[in-house]
Amino acid sequence: MLEGFYVDDLVSGGNTSEDVLDLYNKARSQMESGGFRLHKWKTNDPTLRQNICESEKDVPQQVIRGLEEDETYAKSKLVPQSGTKGEKVLGLAWNLQNDTIRFNFEQNAC
Numbered sequence: 001m002l003e004g005f006y007v008d009d010l011v012s013g014g015n016t017s018e019d020v021l022d023l024y025n026k027a028r029s030q031m032e033s034g035g036f037r038l039h040k041w042k043t044n045d046p047t048l049r050q051n052i053c054e055s056e057k058d059v060p061q062q063v064i065r066g067l068e069e070d071e072t073y074a075k076s077k078l079v080p081q082s083g084t085k086g087e088k089v090l091g092l093a094w095n096l097q098n099d100t101i102r103f104n105f106e107q108n109a110c
Contacts, residue, residue, distance in 0.1 A: 001027060009089075011089065011090060017047065021051065021052075024038075024052060041056075042096065044096045044097070044099045
């Protein structure tokens with residue numbers, strides 16, 4: 001789990017739904033022990049996604065005020081794919097149904 005963190009994002013997976021559910025529970029427990037709440041969990045497994053969604057309903061939600069997500073240099077240079085829908089993973093669109101990440105770079109007019 002430690003090697004899967006990039007700043008405050010954990011990107012990982014498993015061979016089975018049970019492996020990933022175990023990872024989710026361990027990550028949630030570890031984050032809670034440090035005073036953090038694990039949120040924005042993404043998976044391409046619809047059954048696992050539903051199970052996690054149901055377990056999250058039991059957690060009291062706190063309103064956290066903060067800055068809106070600002071546009072980064074990478075976001076300003078990446079051209080969004082027309083017609084693609086997806087969740088964001090490390091700033092890139094991930095199509096959960098197809099399990100694909102696609103992006104284009106804008107060409108410089110130099």
